[in-house]
Amino acid sequence: MPRGPSYDDRRFAAARELAEEQGGLLSRRQLYALGITRWEITGQVRARRWLLVGDQSVQLHNSTLSAWGEMWGAVFQGGPRASLDAGSALIAAGLERFEMDRVRVSVPRGARVRRNRRFNIRQTRRWDAADIVRVGIPRTRTPTAAVRAGLWARTDREATYVLTIAVQQGLVPPHELGEELLRIRRDRRRLLLHAVVNELLDGARSLGEIDVARELRRRGLPPPARQVLRQDGRNRYYLDLYWPDYALVLEIDGIHHAWAENVVGDALRQNAVVLQGETFLRLPLLGLRLRPGDFFAQVEHALRAGGWRPAAA
Template structure:
């Protein structure tokens, strides 16, 4: 609505500015920084008026939501970056999620800044100085964030538990955000950390072909029980197609299929049955191991696996 006494030129300029603000806000989850607003010609007086009229609302201290609805994840991420300042970037799990990681929920938005930068405090944001901050670690486009291989290693080091660290590394590779090789290169930069050994073990397993959290845990349990190292992600070809086996002891024809929650989905039932039958026709012993079973009853399942290997003539290794 035109303001009283406003000239046509001033009204046109204001409407142009508002269109630019809306366009920028659409690209940033509805959030625009106060510096961006000034750069687009929005005066402090006009900003105060829009906030007072509840057309816009302040987000933390450095940004404004140019709508009145809830902020989506993209808007929350941009608000966190603006709060950190010009050199702030999403890091750890937040950078992974912004880069496309699915089926994982962050507790707070993690933002990194170089040492010496002012750190502001805001609800739901964890802004921290890091000595590892380097400009070359940033993703080339989009919201300022570290590249997946950098973010994944840091997320694992900062995780609340070893299991969470393992999950984050595995999901990142499994969903194609980066590769185990790139994780390995980043890990070489970590000189000292209490979780460095664990992360090294997980990345080594990922390089060996493990494609799920269950397979990583399974490999560890084999070592603890003195079983021979199985081959992972073995490819089988038949007239019906190409099949990938989770783990296999090929010399003795024993296969273990580790079933995560995705195996319960209806779309996978037929494919899983066809794969199971194709392997059985190849005269291999196929044992099914639900991921839940690996959690709550590993000993019982490993008794069966050991029996299958012994029956096929496998000389077991004595655990030290």
């Protein structure tokens, strides 16, 4: 008497191999294409070897689903024209230190969407097939995703932050953000994003530099050079803000300055600047939020000590 298909037959081996590339997940359509039937899927789920993720995908193990698998599940749930978008697309492209409550997926207007509270699946008039990268997981190309992440952010500050770290981490150059922004005709945050991109094109590489540059202008202080490359023997390093005419360096201390791998480099950079006879000031972002007046008074004091005088009214 012939036996039924074994869990370890070629179909299931092929399914496990494909699932390894997708965070342990396959869509129902993929399983059917491999010859695995609806009843076999049900049997594996009832035996608690597999788990359902939404109603369009199946997890081929019973442990915790990875973040990568969660992304694939969101795309499968969204349907054949779905793609990761905004912050989720940036994370898939390699963005670090940015988190989202739910995976964001976009589909075109009028698409049939199988809603699921687990995923943030939205119809958008901005959807364009030409913007989709289909190598690997379907996702919106990086410049488009970054701009949309800014447009759809919860706050203006989050919008500024996501654009800044996308540039800071090398995912997208500022000029590509600018080109992408030209496609946006109407949005309440469009002018803000233009201002942020202009700052990034001008050389800012961190959210703190953008805030400080704005405050310097507001106070009538001279503009600094940004991200200036200096060399000390065999060591190369960048200065955040530098006034060469007044022998002043201002370092913006974000959270990354507290990471262990940066402490030694920061100390060597500061010592090298001081040994060359220049003034080195530090401005932690927490200080920028809590006591900006005190810190900018110190900057002005150092500029005056270096010979700067405000223009006559």
